[in-house]
Amino acid sequence: MPECSGVKEVIKLNQVTAKPAAERRFMSGNEAVARGAWEAGCQVITAYPGTPATEILEYAGQYEDMYSEWSVNEKVSLEVAIGASLAGSRSLCAMKHVGLNVASDALMTQTLVGVKGGLVVAVADDVGLSSSQNEQDSRNWGRFANVPVLEPSDAQEAYQMVQHAFELSEQFDTPVILRLTTRICHVKAVVSPGERRENEVAGFEKDMAKYVMVPGNAKKRIPVMFERLEELRRHSEASELNYLHPGSDQRVGFITSGPTFLHVLESYPNAPALKLGLSHPLPMEKIRALSQQVERLVVVEEVDPLLETEIKAAGIEVSGKDILPRMGELAPHVLRPAIERLLGNAVPIETKVAPPVEPKVEAKTEKVPGDDLFPRPPTMCVACPHLGIYYCLSHIKNTYIAGDIGCYTLGAGHPWNALDTCICMGASMGVALGLDKGRSKDDDKKNIIAVIGDSTFLHMGMQGLLDITYNKGNVTVLLLDNRAVGMTGGQDGPSTGRSLQGEETLRVDFRKLVEALGVKPERIREVNPYELPTLFTALREETKANEPSVIITNQPCVLVDFYAPKPPLTVEEPDCNGCGNCLDLGCPAIYVTRRETEVKPNGKEKKLSFVQIDSAACTGCDLCPKTCAPDAIVPMQTAQQ
Amino acid sequence: MSENNITNILVAGIGGQGVMTAAEILSQTALQQGFDVKKTEVAGMAQRGGVVTSHVRFGARVLSPAIAPGEADILIGFEPAEALRWCTHLRKDGVAMVNVLRQKPPVVNTGLFDYPDDPVAEIREAGIDVHAFDAGAIARELGNPKLVNTVMLGAISGYLPFSAEVLKSAILDRFRQHKPKLVEINEQAFEAGRKADGTS
Numbered sequence A: 001m002p003e004c005s006g007v008k009e010v011i012k013l014n015q016v017t018a019k020p021a022a023e024r025r026f027m028s029g030n031e032a033v034a035r036g037a038w039e040a041g042c043q044v045i046t047a048y049p050g051t052p053a054t055e056i057l058e059y060a061g062q063y064e065d066m067y068s069e070w071s072v073n074e075k076v077s078l079e080v081a082i083g084a085s086l087a088g089s090r091s092l093c094a095m096k097h098v099g100l101n102v103a104s105d106a107l108m109t110q111t112l113v114g115v116k117g118g119l120v121v122a123v124a125d126d127v128g129l130s131s132s133q134n135e136q137d138s139r140n141w142g143r144f145a146n147v148p149v150l151e152p153s154d155a156q157e158a159y160q161m162v163q164h165a166f167e168l169s170e171q172f173d174t175p176v177i178l179r180l181t182t183r184i185c186h187v188k189a190v191v192s193p194g195e196r197r198e199n200e201v202a203g204f205e206k207d208m209a210k211y212v213m214v215p216g217n218a219k220k221r222i223p224v225m226f227e228r229l230e231e232l233r234r235h236s237e238a239s240e241l242n243y244l245h246p247g248s249d250q251r252v253g254f255i256t257s258g259p260t261f262l263h264v265l266e267s268y269p270n271a272p273a274l275k276l277g278l279s280h281p282l283p284m285e286k287i288r289a290l291s292q293q294v295e296r297l298v299v300v301e302e303v304d305p306l307l308e309t310e311i312k313a314a315g316i317e318v319s320g321k322d323i324l325p326r327m328g329e330l331a332p333h334v335l336r337p338a339i340e341r342l343l344g345n346a347v348p349i350e351t352k353v354a355p356p357v358e359p360k361v362e363a364k365t366e367k368v369p370g371d372d373l374f375p376r377p378p379t380m381c382v383a384c385p386h387l388g389i390y391y392c393l394s395h396i397k398n399t400y401i402a403g404d405i406g407c408y409t410l411g412a413g414h415p416w417n418a419l420d421t422c423i424c425m426g427a428s429m430g431v432a433l434g435l436d437k438g439r440s441k442d443d444d445k446k447n448i449i450a451v452i453g454d455s456t457f458l459h460m461g462m463q464g465l466l467d468i469t470y471n472k473g474n475v476t477v478l479l480l481d482n483r484a485v486g487m488t489g490g491q492d493g494p495s496t497g498r499s500l501q502g503e504e505t506l507r508v509d510f511r512k513l514v515e516a517l518g519v520k521p522e523r524i525r526e527v528n529p530y531e532l533p534t535l536f537t538a539l540r541e542e543t544k545a546n547e548p549s550v551i552i553t554n555q556p557c558v559l560v561d562f563y564a565p566k567p568p569l570t571v572e573e574p575d576c577n578g579c580g581n582c583l584d585l586g587c588p589a590i591y592v593t594r595r596e597t598e599v600k601p602n603g604k605e606k607k608l609s610f611v612q613i614d615s616a617a618c619t620g621c622d623l624c625p626k627t628c629a630p631d632a633i634v635p636m637q638t639a640q641q
Numbered sequence B: 001m002s003e004n005n006i007t008n009i010l011v012a013g014i015g016g017q018g019v020m021t022a023a024e025i026l027s028q029t030a031l032q033q034g035f036d037v038k039k040t041e042v043a044g045m046a047q048r049g050g051v052v053t054s055h056v057r058f059g060a061r062v063l064s065p066a067i068a069p070g071e072a073d074i075l076i077g078f079e080p081a082e083a084l085r086w087c088t089h090l091r092k093d094g095v096a097m098v099n100v101l102r103q104k105p106p107v108v109n110t111g112l113f114d115y116p117d118d119p120v121a122e123i124r125e126a127g128i129d130v131h132a133f134d135a136g137a138i139a140r141e142l143g144n145p146k147l148v149n150t151v152m153l154g155a156i157s158g159y160l161p162f163s164a165e166v167l168k169s170a171i172l173d174r175f176r177q178h179k180p181k182l183v184e185i186n187e188q189a190f191e192a193g194r195k196a197d198g199t200s
């Protein structure tokens, strides 16, 4: 039985408290993962940005003795890490949960190949959907791919477990999944870091039977993989990552993994709790032993009932998703009432929390402060280059708009409401083609538009465009090149011309790229998204053409460091006729000062909104004047004269 | 302090107001005082005018990082409607320190929703000990709207398990390291915040 050094440290983790200040650093889970990987002698670390995992690579990029890169997507990212592992380097690939869907093709076969240098996939689940299109449980991949899953519960554990993960990977010749959640990635806690340990890179050695997965070779690797899983199962029973937190309260015992361990400890400090740091494969005997000690056993896991299903299948009686929610965080205020109910105790009325994003509807029983408060959904930035695009899209009729993932997804919201679909990165291309090919008779004249950002296009959109051109689709693509991965905070990539470390590198020429993908040169246009008339013309003409066309925008995200704000504009109030046109842009710097209802000669009522511009916020992008017929929007200086 | 001698501070506001910085300073100060600390950072949508909250928990040993509804000792509201939104997170005898400077989102500016007439009064009606003042005005008087952060920390400094002086020197040390020119003005902002709450 291989034994892992470093385990002893891991077990101490949630039992240590005060250390001398010098040894304690306050860091997020993401920083802790980068730090742990670096200390473990990781040589190659790769990622594509994605909340909540983005900062892992941003921190990793600060270590000069570790190669780190933004890859174009998660699949490529994992493949680079795989190559590095086969070259004998310890390597880590970080991504958000949906990223592993993209990378899964590589993972599902790499599990047969195994590793040379330790290979760790750090995947962060957005439990509670703070910034994602879905909520999914990445632990499923551990089961699907037959690889071990480590689940830290806070930053200190993340720091230690990532190091442990490399050892586990090498000892068992397997990729290892380090499963994180938002509550680990984005929570800062006290971590006691150490020093980097250099590893000798072993070097690539040809081994076709192991590295070349053709049927004949793969068939031989499958039994090896299952054998490995059995060994890991035995290891899991013995591993000190899986330990019992003892408790005298025998009414209920808990099985926990990841952050839920801390939620349970917080809520029921005297209850026995099995802490599963290595949660796949499960240490079933440890679980059985606990089940015999306590009156009831409850599995507290985020998100899917994976442990629960396996424990039940082993014939052990447990509660789980029958009493706990199947989505979202199992924080103490969610856990406590469920357990109290299970114990047959009265449950105090739970305090309601006013939701920050969705407006409140429905009947309420009692008045809760803040209950009927307005929502504060995220908006596009003041002067965002996407504003003009959505102004146009909301004003043209007879279209279906296939959207994609990025800041421009906000175009689905107020005031634009100009997006008809959003699924996953790159989907706008295929979905648009499908809307075209699958259209009904009634939709014969509909224009199909796809909207996609530069980073998303390079991530997974290019193939979709090729499918459109190859299959002669009638789609107009709006490629919004704002020279940033805006949504995740302005990271770099092949469309920005800068590397993770800020060095100059290739900047993709989108015109050439889409031409190479089969779009005719005359159907490719570059437009300035602040020039509304040009935009309208381009959209009108390109949607009219019965063949694939691409409109590329060329103005940067306002968050990039080279964005140059200009002096603010203002509204000459006597000139403003209250038409409210400029409000349709959705620039957050424009606000309503006064509302009126005008009765027209024909008796019809018209609502008027008179506006002003917040001069502290406006960056003078000069977009809104183009929506204002009476020319009421002017530079501040002119107004003052 | 609530059970287990953990201090729970919820900082709420909107992107760009300094919520994260205030939470970071409180956390670092608690850390220097030898406490175990956990702090959530809700980032991502922050730049885009969305709600930003940070949970700061410190004590002998902090387990779960999230402050449960009804368990915050202190709510620092950088914006009155946000203070109202999060006030149910306070425990019964908790304290809400609120900057009354309003920040209306586009959905209000464009008439889709109304801004509450008096959010502070609604918090008070809920039986909460609410201290409200115009930290924005104080900051502007001192010549820099960014000082709101330090003003708010000054205002809350009398309610913490460490002294106001400890918090003040932590803030000033931070400026001494990064922006020495701003040390003096931040000291004034801190003291003005203390006075605004009448705790000094």
Ligand SMILES: Cc1ncc(C[n+]2csc(CCOP(=O)(O)OP(=O)(O)O)c2C)c(N)n1
Binding pocket: A048, A049, A050, A051, A074, A096, A098, A099, A102, A133, A405, A406, A407, A408, A425, A452, A453, A454, A455, A456, A457, A480, A482, A484, A485, A486, A487, A488, A557
């Ligand atoms: C598979 C996958 N990886 C990562 C993400 C996170 N993510 C959402 S949008 C986005 C990129 C947005 O960049 P871009 O397309 O350039 O649009 P922008 O936000 O700049 O307008 C990323 C990385 C995701 N949703 N799915």
Ligand code: SF4
Binding pocket: A379, A380, A381, A383, A384, A385, A386, A407, A482, A486, A487, A557, A558, A559, B047, B048
């Ligand atoms: S981050 Fe950039 S792309 Fe995103 S809304 Fe702001 S300006 Fe637009």
Ligand code: SF4
Binding pocket: A382, A383, A568, A569, A585, A587, A588, A589, A590, A613, A617, A618, A619, A620, A621, A622, A623, A624, A625
């Ligand atoms: S010029 Fe108009 S659209 Fe541009 S930032 Fe100023 S208010 Fe917004």
Ligand code: SF4
Binding pocket: A571, A575, A576, A577, A578, A579, A580, A581, A582, A583, A609, A610, A611, A627, A628, A629, A630, A631, A632, A633
């Ligand atoms: S578009 Fe011009 S006239 Fe119409 S509301 Fe705006 S500023 Fe006033």
